[in-house]
Amino acid sequence: MSTVAGSHFWGPVFALWQRDMIRFLRQKNRIIGALGAPLVFWVLIGSGVGPGFRLPGWPADMTYLAYFFPGTVVLILLFTAVFSTISVIEDRREGFLQGVLVAPVAPEAIVLGKLLGGTTLAVGQALLFCLAAPLAGVPLDAAVLARLLPALFVVGFALTGLGFLVAWPLESTQVFPAIMNVLIMPLWLLSGALFPAAADSWMRYAVAVNPVAYGTAAVRRAFYGDGASMGLVPGYGPALAVSVVFAAVMFALSVWMVRRRRGTV
Amino acid sequence: MTVYPVETDRLRRVFGARVALDDVSFAVREGEVFGLLGPNGGGKTTLFRILSTMLAPSGGAARICSHDVEREAPAVRSCLGVVFQSPSLDPHLTVAENLRYGGNLYGLRGAPLEARMRETAEALRVADRWSERVKTLSGGLQRRVEIAKSLLPRPRVLLMDEPSTGLDPVARVDLWSIIGQLRAESAMTVVLTTHLMDEAARCDRAAILHQGKLLACDTPEALCGMIGADVLTLTGREPDRLAGRVQAEFGWAASVHDGAVRVEVPRAHEQVARIVEAFPGEILAVTAGRPTLEDVFVRLTGERLGEPFFEKAGGRRKRR
Structure with missing residues (x-):
């Protein structure tokens, strides 16, 4: 149980994770918030673009509803992950967090417990939405699931980490929507979720340096495999690898932030 | 050690x-x-x-x-x-x-x-x-x-x-x-x-x-025990004037805190009747007692411990 000089690790990680699960189940409106909005986006935007949608270099039979499907999955991950980290602000306001900070728990364990909680909720809701894949003509079988699960987990973890980094220094939830709109939504909009980057546009470079774009690519490749022709979208392996690095960086920055705010080690 | x-x-x-x-x-x-x-x-x-x-x-x-x-x-x-x-x-x-x-x-x-x-x-x-x-x-x-x-x-x-x-x-x-x-x-x-x-x-x-x-x-x-005496607290209509007169009449150091005159004297209970009779009609209430930590605080800082300081310090303390 014990690691460095009297700090505990896996017990606290599990306790923090389990607490997030219980809190989520007791606040059922959060399910509607995280799953509802992306679903409405998908149906309205996806149906609106209609049958005239064609992309050069992409499968000819791909409808816009199908194209937009992986992007919606990432949006659900983003909404659930980021909103679950708002609980960090609530924990601070309600006082729970101070009890965690004075306990002999390593900062890595505090961050891991919170991020695994958010990731579990994000992956669960994204999977629920993925059951609708066949309705949009998006393939869903054992091979897809085997690629999808690691991609959802890694991208969900990275996005929860991003939300944690934003939420940790905040004193109130009031500024959170502004940060969502200015910082986090553009990351999603520039991820190839709504439309692919054209080879001759500036957006191509924005997509290339946007870590969320690799998450969207990993989810897209999880559904279609590397065989499908998809313009500039990277392969499953490279996209997942970049997402793992993104997740690791978010984790490390979060640990650094907890350490800094705690005042002592 | x-x-x-x-x-x-x-x-x-x-x-x-x-x-x-x-x-x-x-x-x-x-x-x-x-x-x-x-x-x-x-x-x-x-x-x-x-x-x-x-x-x-x-x-x-x-x-x-x-x-x-x-x-x-x-x-x-x-x-x-x-x-x-x-x-x-x-x-x-x-x-x-x-x-x-x-x-x-x-x-x-x-x-x-x-x-x-x-x-x-x-x-x-x-x-x-x-x-x-x-x-x-x-x-x-x-x-x-x-x-x-x-x-x-x-x-x-x-x-x-x-x-x-x-x-x-x-x-x-x-x-x-x-x-x-x-x-x-x-x-x-x-x-x-x-x-x-x-x-x-x-x-x-x-x-x-x-x-x-x-x-x-x-x-x-x-x-x-740092206060080697008892404490007399006098309430009057004009505390500052009363404090001055107590000091002049009896030679005790008197101070005013929150509208009450405070005097440290040995065997305070014996002085109650004397002091009330010395200033007829000016004293509304007298208490005599052993010093409390409040008195110790007043002696050490010249301020009272209670809420008045709280307000003087500029409203609610911000929690960091």
Whole structure:
């Protein structure tokens, strides 16, 4: 149980994770918030673009509803992950967090417990939405699931980490929507979720340096495999690898932030 | 050499240009209930946050169970129980869940943890609220659950930040019966902050903190003994004029605090009749008594401890 000089690790990680699960189940409106909005986006935007949608270099039979499907999955991950980290602000306001900070728990364990909680909720809701894949003509079988699960987990973890980094220094939830709109939504909009980057546009470079774009690519490749022709979208392996690095960086920055705010080690 | 469970050595903390703690040194003995008395803004909360490893000192040192709070924070946290002013409970969880997760954070789990949870909940009389959500409990009950949670790991030192804040009078009496119980039944050392002198008077020893400085540290009796006289308090229509006349007539140093004239004299009860007769119609009420910690505070700082300072200091203290 014990690691460095009297700090505990896996017990606290599990306790923090389990607490997030219980809190989520007791606040059922959060399910509607995280799953509802992306679903409405998908149906309205996806149906609106209609049958005239064609992309050069992409499968000819791909409808816009199908194209937009992986992007919606990432949006659900983003909404659930980021909103679950708002609980960090609530924990601070309600006082729970101070009890965690004075306990002999390593900062890595505090961050891991919170991020695994958010990731579990994000992956669960994204999977629920993925059951609708066949309705949009998006393939869903054992091979897809085997690629999808690691991609959802890694991208969900990275996005929860991003939300944690934003939420940790905040004193109130009031500024959170502004940060969502200015910082986090553009990351999603520039991820190839709504439309692919054209080879001759500036957006191509924005997509290339946007870590969320690799998450969207990993989810897209999880559904279609590397065989499908998809313009500039990277392969499953490279996209997942970049997402793992993104997740690791978010984790490390979060640990650094907890350490800094705690005042002592 | 005696090892103290809590000790500070020229402890210092600055926030920008403001000195919140100025060379504070004291030592708490094993098993003692130790009070840090001072007005809001006096440095108590800063000291509490340093001792609970939430804030690093700017200079000097603080040790809990011989571990440095800054360099050996994990070891300090392992021997510390902390009771916060606003409880560190999750309002959406039940009493049992809060205790369980609290125990998990200290590496406790399984059957031993469940047994200890039951035992502690019974000692603090919250066992009958086992499955109730914390947000439905009264402030007094929440404080008892918070104390139960902090006692689960059986800490050697219990730190309490203004534990009676927000409690009604019945719950305050209850809180002090719990502290009395802890003092009688365990060797645990308790350090608590308070701005209420009657609470400090119940401690084994108390330290008076004012503007970041530790002004005095002793048993309440010894602190009161610093004033080698009794205290007469006179209420009149024109306190400043009355103080001047008392000084001129009797040669006693008289001062005015909150509209009342305060005089330190030996055998005050014998002077009551004399002083009332000396100024007919000017004195509305007289009290004579042994000095209290309030009087000690006034003597040391020239200010009163109570709410007036609170307002003078610029409204509610911002929690950092």
